[in-house]
Amino acid sequence: MKKQATLIAIILVLCLVFSACGSTAATPAASDAGSSSSSAPAAAGSDAPAAKILTVQVGPNPETLDPALNSAVDGGNMLLHLDECLLTVDQNGAIAPGAAETWEVTDDGLTWTFHLRDGLKWSDGSDLKASDFVYSWQRVANPATAAPYADTVLWPVVNFNAVFDGEKDPSELGVSAPDDQTFVVELSAACPYFESLAAFATLSPVNPATVEANGDAWAVAPETYVSNGPFMITEWVPGSYILTMANPNYWNADAIKLDGIKWLLIEDSNASYSAYQTGEALFIKDVPTEEIPSLLGNSEFHVDPILGTYYLNLNCTVDLFKDANVRKALSLAIDREYVANTLMQGTYLPAYNFMGPGWADPAGGDFFENANNGETYISEDYEANLAEAKELMKAAGYNCDPENPDVQLTYSTNDSGYHKVVAEYLQQAWKELGIDVDVEIVEWASFTPMRRAGDYQAARNGWVGDYSDPSNMIELLYSSNGNNDGKYNNPDFDAAIDVSRSTMDVNERSKALHEAEDILMETAGCVPVAYYTDFYMQSAKITGMWHSAYGYWYFMFADIA
């Protein structure tokens, strides 16, 4: 027995030697890793002293932090803290001065003049001039930059289309800097919400010196990331974290209470939730849906509405959906209260209109409140809706018999969030109308092009507003819009949108936009299901931060109690 024990001990020791030989191939690689791990303790060290650093999670590793190239919400959220546009959006959602202290527009709405603040500086201490804005805006319009949001933000600017199509030089874009503190924009068409565009992250100023010296790579290294916002990048470990420290050269640096913000780049919601529970993060955006029932009623769990609608596309080029009454019937057969509060666990709000709460009515007030004389378009009485839906189906010539379905339909969706649960619900709900629904789950990267091509019958869709002007969402249904995935084509609707685009009169514009939604909802051009919310965990220790209806969190003026 004793002999055996010795033997085992010897085997163990020998195997250690053996395995050390076995893993020699790993040794060079492991020593390589030393360089990256040696920088890691340094990172831990930098927030170890008394520095007040807020650790948050708003998404995974951002694809880019170049304002011109960003098209993601999480990237946009970080950009708000790094770069400051001419204008900003304040805590109440109103336009506020940013890098520009004052601004004015001519009566025809075509010339906008922005007056920059005195003594603006870049994070490297150099002076920020109006010509830097000219450079930045031209860069967005330049096709060589390939900025995904270029036409969303610059379409009304003189010569934009010609520049973006490569027919004119970017220097011919209608922007100029008569002096170091004045920035002038010439529009080719009046844009009633141009202030919102001037506050849009894509149009943040970029530092010409660093961009010229480093090309697209300027925005990936802290040393070359020169910015003008309240915070500046000091460290970026892709896939791990981004450390941003207060920018001493920011004009309003005195209002910043934090020393820094550490953005954990967590992709998995369970991982971010663990980080929150252990106190490694004080704020997380990604909460696992399975935890929600246990979090309801917890004061640190927040559900805030954002400007966005989860809706369904019924492909209007498919024979079945050429009849508006059939589309309407399918819409009415959905119990939105059940979908939002039970299936989606209250993390969405039931949507009875296309345009949800929060959109700014051009004539003043909330677009949602003013729509349809204050009534929702779709009644909240589900039983009555279902009865009406059945009548509509029968009138359209279908059996409408759940036992003997006479309509075959394929519903396509990708599998994430609640999409699959909703699909299964629709299968059941539309069966009431005698429709036999097949659910087709498509991988994300294939799903969006398929839907865009109109290669489906019914599909899920969704939109979150970029700015609070209703045109940002309602124009999705315009016949020639690139995001009109339902191929909805209604001349009356298009005419109403055309009016809203051409008029500078806010009341007339408001009327036209409401009329467009009236037509859209009457003809069930798409099927709104639920309004998006952001649901997140926020520690009670954080004060002075807020959440905006665009789905952004503002940490810049926050403090840790």
Next chain:
Amino acid sequence: MAKYIIKRLLLAVITVFVVATLTFFLMNAVPGGPYEAEKSISPTAKAALEAKFGLDQPLFKQYLTYLKNILHGDFGPSLKQRGRNVNDIIMTKFPVSAKIGGISVAVALIVGIPLGCISALNRGKASDSTIIVLATIGIAVPSFVVCSLSMYLFGVKLRWLPTVGLTTWKNYIMPVFALSFYPSAYITRLMRSSMLDVLGQDYMRTARAKGVSQFVSLFKHALRNAILPIVTYVGPMMAYTLTGSFIIEKVFTIPGLGGEFVSSIQNRDYMMIMGTTIFLATLMVFMTFIVDIVYKIIDPRINLK
């Protein structure tokens, strides 16, 4: 031997070339593209992007350009992580994965080989049964379960270990545990059966009959022969482990290369797909080559031709 090495090198180049070609055309055959999103970008913006990265060229021309670039060691720019090159991404992320992977391989060998030997030497006894049960659990339980359970227990409930990132040595414990869980169990079983096989051989009986001590017979004769299947397994396993694990990196927020394999495909980041695939293929071919050489060293009877 030199002839053998040259032959193997040539074969390796051909293998990697075939892998690259197949990947290139297969990934382009899958629907979707790098610039698809819920909010479509305008056709002009999309055209500008595609022109910038040469995606508007005919496929075969793109393929030739790509081949030309990789001959110069240039994997090109990432189509999604703007401003970053595939080379840079691999060079910053591979060391992270390789460190965790290297430690895990070592742990798996340190745990697996002795346990397998103990089990074989005590065949039928309680210690053998215990080890077999443990090894079976190790093989049956998927790594995401190990990750989540250890995260919940040691990270969230007991608060013994940090859950995010790789800042201190403590951060390595859970990922290494999760990553070495399966290979440890597999090596244990492999070692056990191969050891049993060797112990039953005539030459072992002869050795014992000649009065060779148990120590010498075990280490000089048995272990050396029994280790060969482990070497076969460890080679390719090392290539996979060093390049990172998608699940483990995701759960523990480790900035390794494993996540890039999966996300590049989901994002249709063609340059990243090609870069990571060629990198893994090269590593794989290299490891197999190393395994063959190690064979020769352990068992001189093997003739490399």
